[in-house]
Amino acid sequence: MRLLEPVRLGELSLANRVVMAPLTRCRADNPDFAPTEIMQRYYVQRAGAGLIVSEATIISPEGRGYPYTPGIWSDAQVEAWQRVTDAVHAAGGRMVCQLWHCGRLSLPDHHGGEAPLAPSAVNPEIEMFSGGAGLKKTVTPRAMTREEIAATVADFGRAAKNALAAGFDGVEVHSSNGYLIHQFLSPLANRRDDEYGGSIENRARFFFEVLDAVVAEVPAARVGFRLNPMMNRAHGLLVDENTVADFEHLVRGANRYGLAYLHLTEPFMPKQLEGAPGALAEVAPHFRPIAQMPMVANGAFDARKAEAWLEAGWCDAVAFGKPFISNPDLVERFRRGVPLAAWDADTFYQGGERGFVDYPVLGA
Known part of the structure; x- marks a missing residue:
């Protein structure tokens, strides 16, 4: 089974090709926005993955967009994450931190009542989860100054x-x-x-400045990046007739860095893209000939589809999201060929242990 074979992504040597996708779970319910003890247990339970990509982790207070999501900007957060990574390593796992800034996908609730920052003052016009108050409509963000852009690039590096x-x-x-x-x-x-x-050269400038700042701190062969060219309407549709060409430019530019991997997401909700100009039905097969780095495919895969894509050479590893929520022992279930447990979507963001660290494992 190709999924269970070891693979190397840059300098990251993985025991198998099963990646745990980044999954926001809203369990960092403390004033420090730091990982909690149950988050440590959650990741250790899933250390059988060849690679764990952490839940999206905020780079600065200005980058917040959701309640109870962890950060990586303070000493307290670093210390708490150290406990998580130590425990994952002790269990034989590997883990990378996904660096996140929400931009306009945020609410004034997270910024002292002020509008969130974004490239331009364009409201995505969606509703966002705000915690106890439920869903709230987004507001028009404030366009970032050049100084704020430079500060945000530095935040990514830090x-x-x-x-x-x-x-x-x-x-x-x-x-x-x-x-x-x-x-x-x-x-x-x-x-x-x-x-x-x-121009795309100008619009991609921020990405490459961020990448420069990150590889100045972390060896490039330990740095991956995630793209979702076929963004659905849930976060504001960002697909037009030039989208594919724009992302081709981005991937070609990233080739020169010697990065660990490109993490590509297939369309979350393909039907939402019907009628969108320039839409791709399958993303990874399109970008595989362009990317000169290992590729991780993500998006509603089961074991059979993952095997087929690995055999076709369209990716080097496959990331699983929701199946990892309800199957802490997902790799072992693939190994034995047993059915997967179903997830409870009502508990994805509710906090607490239920639906987080209480899913059963084989033989328990």
Whole structure:
């Protein structure tokens, strides 16, 4: 079974090709926005993955977009993450930290009542989870100044340095799903008329400045990045007739860094893309000939589809999200060929242990 074979992504030697995808679970319910004891248990339970990509982890207070999500900007957060990575390593696992800035996908609730930062003042016009108050409508963000852009680039570099200090095996730059870097890339969210807007060279500038800052702190062969070119409407549709060409430019530019991997997401909800100009039905097969680095495919895979894509050479590893929520022993279940347990979507973000660390494992 190809899924169970070892693989090397840059300097990351993995015991198998099963990657745990980044999954926001809203369990960092403390004033420090630091990982908690149950989060440590949660990741250790899933250490059988060849690689764990941490839940999206905020690089700075300005980057927050959701309640109870952990950060990597403070000493307290670094110390708490160190306990997590130590425990994962003791269980034989490997783990990278996904670096995150939400940009316009945020609410004033997280910023002292002020509007969130973004490339341009363009409201995604969606509803976002706010915690106890339920769903709230997004507001028009404030366009970042050049000084704020430079400060945010530095925040990514500092977060990467902190991730190494916290014992992570590497980092993944969250460049997808409609968050800040993705917003800079898309002319539907980026309407700037300076060196960060207009042409794809300008709109990609922020991404490459972030990548430069990150690889200055972490060896490039331990750095991955995630893209979701076919962004669905849940986070504000960012697909137009030039999207595929724009992302081809981005991947070709990233080739020169010698990165560990490219993490590509297939369309979350393909039906939402029907009628969208330039939409791709399958993402990884399109970008495989372009990317000169290992590739991780993600998006509603089961074991059979993962095997087929690995055999076809469309990816080097496959990331699983929801199956890892309800199957801490997912790799062992693949090994034995037994059915997977179903997840309870009502507990994804509710907090507490239920639906988080209480899913059974084989033989328990």
